[in-house]
Amino acid sequence: MxxxxxxxxxxxxxxxxxxxxxxxxxxxxxxxxxxxxxxxxxxxxxxxxxxxxxxxxxxxxxxxxxxxxxxxxxxxxxxxxxxxxxxxxxxxxxxxxxxxxxxxxxxxxxxxxxxxxxxxxxxxxxxFSRRFKKRYMIAKEQLRHGRLGSLTGAVVRLFNTRSQAMQTLSRLPENSPTSGLTYYIDLMGWFFADNPVVEVVARGKRGVLRDSGHNTTDLAHAILTCADGAVIAMSVSYALPKGFPVLGHAARVELLGPDGVMLLDDDHADRMLYSEHGVGHVYIPGHEVNMAFLGSGTPGDWAMDEFWGPVATETRAWLDHLTAGTPALHAAPAEARQTLAVTLAMEESLKSGLPVRVAR
Ligand SMILES: NC(=O)c1ccc[n+]([C@@H]2O[C@H](COP(=O)([O-])OP(=O)(O)OC[C@H]3O[C@@H](n4cnc5c(N)ncnc54)[C@H](O)[C@@H]3O)[C@@H](O)[C@H]2O)c1
Structure with missing residues (x-):
């Protein structure tokens, strides 16, 4: 050791x-x-x-x-x-x-x-801390063993509230909901290893975020085509009402291959809390809801004076890698560059309505 x-x-x-x-x-x-x-x-x-x-x-x-x-x-x-x-x-x-x-x-x-x-x-x-959320890490392990065969497609759906969108828009005024998808674009790159996305076509609709003065869509739907023709459908909305119980990402990720299917329910609706006293948000100061999906905080959650969850595991895993030589499962620069290229292609397609080739 x-x-x-x-x-x-x-x-x-x-x-x-x-x-x-x-x-x-x-x-x-x-x-x-x-x-x-x-x-x-x-x-x-x-x-x-x-x-x-x-x-x-x-x-x-x-x-x-x-x-x-x-x-x-x-x-x-x-x-x-x-x-x-x-x-x-x-x-x-x-x-x-x-x-x-x-x-x-x-x-x-x-x-x-x-x-x-x-x-x-x-x-x-x-x-890209989704990699360190246990359900996605375990999914990667199953893919590594070829349980689904070579992936033919995937469906990703991500919901978040307009309160969270406002946090990001306050530091990045041109931000669009695709920035939330960037975690899942990275996940897809990790899951569809050696089969990069080459083309994106996207559609979006403006609504409450535009009405609050932001030049962005409420939601986006996109079809991503991989080098071998596999197709990924991605949907995101960061404009759910501010009292919606999710305190971060509510997601579903479904992976399809010739030999199997994996359905990853990441909505957190299985852990619901209602309180007349209000429940705080891990990321948005002062934001309280009466009903909360527990565990939906994107970076993780505080419990018993410790922080638990993806950002905690990711930080520890990186420090372990540096000091004990364990493998780094974090995104390498070339992977992050490809994720950025796909995100930018999605942005461009949202604006033009046309299919966009992913920049090499
Ligand atoms: N992995 C996750 O779950 C997760 C969640 C949210 C945000 N993020 C990412 O984390 C990053 C930070 O987000 P945040 O929510 O902590 O933002 P934040 O606004 O809470 O914090 C950013 C901090 O950076 C400081 N800062 C800005 N420019 C600086 C500079 N040039 N030099 C030194 N300090 C500077 C600001 O003063 C502020 O304290 C972003 O890249 C965001 O996308 C990751």
């Missing part, structure tokens, strides 16, 4: 950065924690909570600390590129939140940097 200790920097101390930092602080192999955020008050507050050794408003200062070998980039989507490049250039291991970047040019730059600095120890993984 190979165990080594490592110092971690978390760049971006918002909601997900907070979870990453707390998970890192609890990991037995993490010997040093540095934090940075462009808002120094956030970095300082989280440093006190997580017991970090240092914090800064300057990302480079935290990344460059000699004790730091690994960097988690949890900044908002528009701000991933610079800290990832800074860390890779210093030969550090990087986990960046999805999406890798917002344009293919930026994604290509990051993929190239990961390759260029690999010899100095740098590595890059992307946090």
């Amino acid at each position: 190979r165990h080594q200790s490592i110092g971690v920097a978390v760049v971006g101390c918002g909601r997900i950065g907070t979870l990453r930092a707390l998970m890192a602080a609890r990991h037995p192999a993490v010997s040093f924690l540095a934090l940075s955020d462009r808002d120094p008050a956030k970095a300082e507050k989280l440093a006190a909570r997580a017991g970090a050794q240092c914090w800064s408003a300057d990302n480079l200062e935290a990344i460059s600390r000699p004790e730091v070998g690994a960097v988690v980039v949890s900044t908002i989507e528009l701000e991933h590129v610079e800290p990832v490049l800074q860390a890779l250039e210093q030969g550090k291991k990087v986990l960046v939140e999805k999406p890798l970047a917002l344009t293919l040019a930026e994604a290509d730059r990051l993929c190239a940097a990961a390759l260029q600095h690999a010899g100095r120890g740098a590595s890059l993984h992307v946090g």
Whole structure:
């Protein structure tokens, strides 16, 4: 067994950065924690909570600390590129939140940097945390054993509330519901290994999100065609009423092959709570519902003063990979680049109404 200790920097101390930092602080192999955020008050507050050794408003200062070998980039989507490049250039291991970047040019730059600095120890993984939700991990295992044969198609349906859409739109005004699908586009890439999506056609409808001043559709339906002709139907709506019981993703994923079928119910309707006192949301401050599907928080859930769920497992698995040599099941740069290319093709098709080839 190979165990080594490592110092971690978390760049971006918002909601997900907070979870990453707390998970890192609890990991037995993490010997040093540095934090940075462009808002120094956030970095300082989280440093006190997580017991970090240092914090800064300057990302480079935290990344460059000699004790730091690994960097988690949890900044908002528009701000991933610079800290990832800074860390890779210093030969550090990087986990960046999805999406890798917002344009293919930026994604290509990051993929190239990961390759260029690999010899100095740098590595890059992307946090598509659905992979670390147990039901999808187990599904991947079954596919690995060929239980369905070579996949012929899939159906993915994702629902979320307009309250969650507003959170993302507040930091990314041009965001569309396809950004929620990006996790499932990654999942499909993982499940349909070596059979990439080559074409997308999508349709959407504007409604309550447009009426609240956002240039986006409420829902989108898309057909994705893979290189061998397999077809994936994807539907998403991020405009369900704000009191709908889901506190994150409510999804269904169905996989079809010549030898079998897998039906993955991820709606969480099997665990329902009603309370006159209101139930808080793991991601949206101040958002309360009376009825909740328990376990539907997308990153995971707090229980008994610990955080449990996909982001917790994903963070731990990455730190285990770095310090104990376990395999990294996180998305590699080329996979994240392909996921971005499919997401952008879906966006383009939503606008034009035409089929769009996925950029190579
Ligand atoms: N895996 C998941 O379940 C999951 C869920 C939600 C969001 N995300 C992803 O996590 C990332 C962060 O989302 P969030 O919800 O935590 O956002 P957030 O707004 O809560 O936090 C982002 C933080 O980054 C800081 N920041 C912004 N630009 C910065 C910069 N250049 N340098 C340093 N700090 C900077 C902000 O001040 C803020 O504290 C996004 O990429 C998002 O897509 C992942």
